[in-house]
Amino acid sequence: xxxxxxxxxxxxxxxxxxxxxxxxxxxxxxxxxxxxxxxxxxxxxxxxxxxxxxxxxxxxxxxxxxxxxxxxxxxxxxxxxxxxxxxxxxxxxxxxxxxxxxxxxxxxxxxxxxxxxxxxxxxxxxxxxxxxxxxxxxxxxxxxxxxxxxxxxxxxxxxx
Numbered sequence: 001x002x003x004x005x006x007x008x009x010x011x012x013x014x015x016x017x018x019x020x021x022x023x024x025x026x027x028x029x030x031x032x033x034x035x036x037x038x039x040x041x042x043x044x045x046x047x048x049x050x051x052x053x054x055x056x057x058x059x060x061x062x063x064x065x066x067x068x069x070x071x072x073x074x075x076x077x078x079x080x081x082x083x084x085x086x087x088x089x090x091x092x093x094x095x096x097x098x099x100x101x102x103x104x105x106x107x108x109x110x111x112x113x114x115x116x117x118x119x120x121x122x123x124x125x126x127x128x129x130x131x132x133x134x135x136x137x138x139x140x141x142x143x144x145x146x147x148x149x150x151x152x153x154x155x156x157x158x159x160x
Contacts, residue, residue, distance in 0.1 A: 032110045034142050038150035040105035040120060042066040044157035063153065065105035069121040070152075072097040072109065076117035078135040086156040087125030088137075093117070113144045120154055127154055 045061035074093040082090040096116060101107040117137045119126035128138035140148050 034113060034144055034146050035108065035110040036072070036116070036118070036140055036142060036148050036150055037108040038106070038152060040066055040068050040070070040101050040107070040152045040154065042154045044155070046159050048159060061158075066154070067101050067103050067105060068152075068154070069098065069100050070107060070109075071095055071119050071121060071126065072099075072111065073117045073119065075115040075139055076137045078131065078137060081126075081137060084125055087122055087127055088119065089125045091117075091119065091126060108147075111142045113142050115139055115141045118150065118152065120152060122154070122156075127156060129153070129155065 041063040042065075043061055043063045047060050049057075051057060071091075073091055073095050076091055076093045080092040081088045082092075097109055097111060099107055099109045115136075116139070117128065118140055119128045119138065130138045132139050138152075140150055142148055
């Protein structure tokens with residue numbers, strides 16, 4: 001009887017030790033010390049350079065701060081996304097995070113270090129208009145302990 005009790009106590013001790021080692025032995029990645037922060041703007045209309053009567057330059061439509069849902073994916077190559085007329089319709093890389101901006105379009109999201117692609121969610125698809133030299137879509141790098149600044153200009157209804 002004592003042997004069973006000793007074995008049971010030892011089993012619980014090993015289980016408790018193993019669980020404690022797992023919980024406290026793994027280094028957790030803090031995501032509140034680095035990530036992406038930025039601002040989302042909307043612009044539409046004629047942004048073509050022009051001169052009107054009297055040699056005056058007409059005012060261009062203003063950029064408006066807008067509220068949007070933002071989706072952050074693993075770094076996405078152009079070959080891993082399907083493009084519709086103006087928007088991406090499908091993104092094949094895994095989504096990492098999603099956030100809704102404040103009313104004024106500002107956002108802050110903590111992320112682990114890495115390189116990501118950032119899209120806004122629009123009616124009918126996803127928008128991004130920046131590509132790097134290797135044709136990765138709207139890439140942003142998050143470095144350990146730093147906040148990456150980003151400005152997103154949604155301009156698929158603008159003419160340049």
